[in-house]
Amino acid sequence: MSDVALFNMIINPNIIEMEYAVRGPIPQRAAELKKHGRNIIFCNIGNPQALGQRPITYYRQVLSLLEDPDSIGRERNLRSLLNKAGLASKALLSDELLNTAEDILKKMETGMGAYTESRGPAFIRQAIARFIDRRDNIDEEGIPSDPDKIFLTNGASEAVKFILEMMIASPKDGIMIPTPQYPLYSATIKKNGGAQVNYYPDEDSDWNLKKSMLEESIKDAKKQGITVKAIVVINPANPTGAILSEKSMREIIEFAKEHEMAIIADEVYQENVYDGKFISFAKIIGKEAVPLFSLHSISKGFYGECGQRGGYLELRNPPGIKDHACKFLDVLVKQASVSLCSNTAGQLLTYLMVTPPLPGSESYPLFFKEKTQILDDLYEKAEIIRAAFKQMDGMKCFGRIGALYLFPRLEKLPAGTDDFDYCMALLEETGLCTVNGSGFGQKKGTNHLRIAFLPPKEMLKEVLPQWIAFHNKYVNRK
Ligand SMILES: Cc1ncc(COP(=O)(O)O)c(C=O)c1O
Known part of the structure; x- marks a missing residue:
């Protein structure tokens, strides 16, 4: 098959001009490096599960029952058989969970495979x-x-x-x-x-x-x-x-x-x-x-x-x-x-x-544990990265920790380079994929980068020293 076009079509020029840096040239280069076997840490986007965050158990348990309603009956039969045999198991889904799924299905009326009202049920x-x-x-x-x-x-x-x-x-x-x-x-x-x-x-x-x-x-x-x-x-x-x-x-x-x-x-x-x-x-x-x-x-x-x-x-x-x-x-x-x-x-x-599980319900303890762990972990990871900035020449990070990102200012860059060059070089050197501040818009004459504080702590501990070394060498080069 040939890539030569049969004819040229006029398309919406706005879409040609439109830019979307979080999936732009730096992440594209990262994907290419990955294809060639490089180890890449994708911090260009707030995509927690791509960096190993586990889904909340309660959500997935209910959702899987909703997607496969027959499994509700199967779970009940299994429980009854095991109970009769005196083999009650904690691994089985609780009645409360099965009831929740059944209740939702009743309210959904037409199940998961039908169109719903346009606004949603x-x-x-x-x-x-x-x-x-x-x-x-x-x-x-x-x-x-x-x-x-x-x-x-x-x-x-x-x-x-x-x-x-x-x-x-x-x-x-x-x-x-x-x-x-x-x-x-x-x-x-x-x-x-x-x-x-x-x-x-x-x-x-x-x-x-x-x-x-x-x-x-x-x-x-x-x-x-x-x-x-x-x-x-x-x-x-x-x-x-x-x-x-x-x-x-x-x-x-x-x-x-x-x-x-x-x-x-x-x-x-x-x-x-x-x-x-x-x-x-x-x-x-x-x-x-x-x-x-x-x-x-x-x-x-x-x-x-x-x-x-x-x-x-x-x-x-x-x-x-x-x-x-x-x-x-x-x-x-x-x-x-x-x-x-x-x-x-x-x-x-x-x-x-x-409608999260309420205190006192069977699902609550695990739900609360997972929620707290994820949020505590995120904050800790943000603090670890922020502490690393202190060892980087001219790296300044303002504001409280919120959302999933840090956006430090690069106050020192070699003449003739900008934040795009920096982020690309950082990727090539360490495999850390961030996004240049210019991709988000910034005050003229300033340079930044954005990093999502999502990678697991062990990964951060490995890559941050490399980043610090890269940074201090890069910004001080003549
Ligand atoms: C500020 C902000 N709004 C909206 C979105 C889009 O999120 P959703 O996945 O819900 O479309 C994002 C995604 O990163 C975001 O950061």
Whole structure:
């Protein structure tokens, strides 16, 4: 077969120009090296199970029963036979687990192999709404979450696609995004032909964000005739790991209200606040009538179920639609309908994420042990890597530890090189695959890298001394 094309097709130039650094040239080179037998540590992406994190037992036990409902009966028969023979075994699934799976299947009605309602099954959306209210500790004054304004999605990525496709109607429609940011946002804006409007949290004051910084960005955008439709906030942040203060959150809400824009609160790392408590935008927004799109996912936290593609989008205070009588929510439902529904395994894992085993239940002790171990381990690994930075010339890392990443600044690089050259050389030398700061956007004249703090501790202990040696040699070369 020949690779010579029969004819040339015009395709969407936005997709040609779109960039996605976390799967860009450095990870591509890493994959090539791996193909040739090199040992590669993939720290370019927050993909915990790819680096050995084990799935939470409870999730997988329930999910496997849901995928193979006949196994529920088989487990029961086995238990009864073993009991009769006086051979009770702890290895068997508990009745509680079997009952949970049966209960879910009953509520699912059509099982795992059928399309569901486009928004996702009502019982899952109701469970999500109750989870949000519990998480945010809403009192009588608080606004409860509305299951009709919740959409189950194939990961948070699909939710971002749904929203931005709806908002970007012309090249002059802008979306404000933090810089640095997770490239899903810049890529989706580009794909839809919109305008990316950067705002810059202050790295030197631990990525602090003030309203004045937002005002500066919108002023520039307005000068270029751009109408900003929404501001994206990633909290805890990817790539910086920064966690917003309540004060900053209130300033963002005030800013959005004054400029009549929506807030897109990407809260996929809400479980990855290691030394404090997560505060959601839904909680802080309270009765303010600012449109809010909040996103969550099964990919991060301690669940790390990236490959199962589950998550949800919760909408509050939907905006009206200019020049049309239809409702925003109805258009969003139509938008979701075009994909028919999100995948059912992802939906069910999202359900399990929002209905964890309760203290006192049989599944709780193991669930709690696994959850705590994963989160403690992540924090410890972040601290180990941060400590290594102290031995690297000109490596500075700001902010608290949040999300799954560290984003140190490279203050010293040989003349004529940048963070891309550094990360590529680091990969070639040590097999450590990181992503250059320029892939996320950064203040002009600065250089960074992002590393996901996911590799097992033993692996870190081996590679960090190599990184330190590489670094000090590289940055001091003449
Ligand atoms: C900030 C942020 N939002 C969204 C996503 C996408 O996650 P999902 O797997 O839920 O699509 C990621 C993935 O790394 C992320 O870091």
